[in-house]
Amino acid sequence: MDQQEATARLLDAAEAEFYEHGVRGVGMDVIRGRSGVSLKRMYQCFPSKDSLVEAYLERRDERWRRSLADYVATHGDEPLAVFDWLRTWFAEPGFRGCAFVNSFGELGADSPAVAAAARRHKDAVRDYLRTLTGRLDVPDPDRLAEQLLTLVEGAIALAAIRADPGAARTARAAAETLLTTARPHP
Amino acid sequence: MDQQEATARLLDAAEAEFYEHGVRGVGMDVIRGRSGVSLKRMYQCFPSKDSLVEAYLERRDERWRRSLADYVATHGDEPLAVFDWLRTWFAEPGFRGCAFVNSFGELGADSPAVAAAARRHKDAVRDYLRTLTGRLDVPDPDRLAEQLLTLVEGAIALAAIRADPGAARTARAAAETLLTTARPHP
DNA sequence: TGGCGCGGAGAACGGTCGTTCTCTACGATA
DNA sequence: TATCGTAGAGAACGACCGTTCTCCGCGCCA
Secondary structure (H helix, E strand, O other), rough: OOOOHHHHHHHHHHHHHHHHOOOOOOOHHHHHHHHOOHHHHHHHHOOOHHHHHHHHHHHHHHHHHHHHHHHHHOOOOOOHHHHHHHHHHHHHOOOOOHHHHHHHHHOOEEEEHHHHHHHHHHHHHHHHHHHHHHOOOOHHHHHHHHHHHHHHHHHHHHHHHHOOOHHHHHHHHHHHHHHHHHOOOO | OOOHHHHHHHHHHHHHHHHHHHOOOOOHHHHHHHHHOHHHHHOOOOHHHHHHHHHHHHHHHHHHHHHHHHHHHHHOOOHHHHHHHHHHHHHHHOOOOHHHHHHHHHHHOOOOOHHHHHHHHHHHHHHHHHHHOOOOOOHHHHHHHHHHHHHHHHHHHHHHHHHHOOOOHHHHHHHHHHHHHHHHOO
């Protein structure tokens, strides 16, 4: 196993464990065991738990947004598809809400790096939604993107706590209202 | 100091510390120090950290919802006042998002009690919003309450991560659209 | 073949956690 | 006043944490 594969296995293990049990709820030993990477190698790839956490969040951000964008691109490339993708995500086994919201709640006050990662992620999602609303015939796509982002965040939190993917449907219906209302009335 | 005051001081300390640093980020010793209650007495009031966490969440739920309801009752008793209250909350120093979302993210997978507390809280908020939408002339107050709840949750998460109370304004504007659209058009 | 460097297994270290135990001082009662 | 129950201060305990160190065995070059 070379350095590159070790890094990948560590990140896979870290993502699974941190997302399920929270960062402070998982010891480095668990990640070592799940990844099959030796302790020495693990600390060669990531010199501290903090650095592993940051790498976990960064990779998760990229993958999450790519998954969303890929789905939306193949489903009409319009804002409502975002909420259809959300529903499929909510229905996945092990869904536990937004990794960034969870990490921020757990560590945000004590870890500026985690707080910054969460903020970057949300800004990136907002920017993505902005590209979608920008293609619409609406007078204020920025404002609409922010409103859609609010619905997305709310749906994620509620779906997690209630273990109910139906939150996506509620948010989608609200988004539909916002979208039709945003279009200039003739 | 009698048992009752000790309990209150412990809950005050627990709420401040757990909310700021997360449950796992705060040791019992910190709560003992902040509350000024002796270790023995602390374990008389709460036989374990878990029981203290549950009591913390329960008291926070009651106070949070009472604070919201009181504000709304004195500001027209209509749904949009909810978002005005949110803005004042977001602007408070030390605001760190929803205590229940944070606790759920940190412990939900490992603590059924915390998961249940979070669910009860969200359901209670939904029920409260339902009383507000029930007084409106709308065909589906349940649906509207769920949509407003989604906006509330989204606003809380975004305001926390971005440290920006303006999330309340965005959510309020979206709520306004949903409210006017929900009214039957003549 | 013989030395050598590298990687893996896991012991070890210092620290912290939740919880319990010990010891001491005090205040009420007979 | 002598005794007893109680409460406080904090030591102690066992477990676990993140991280480092030790040791051993295996593959490579002379």
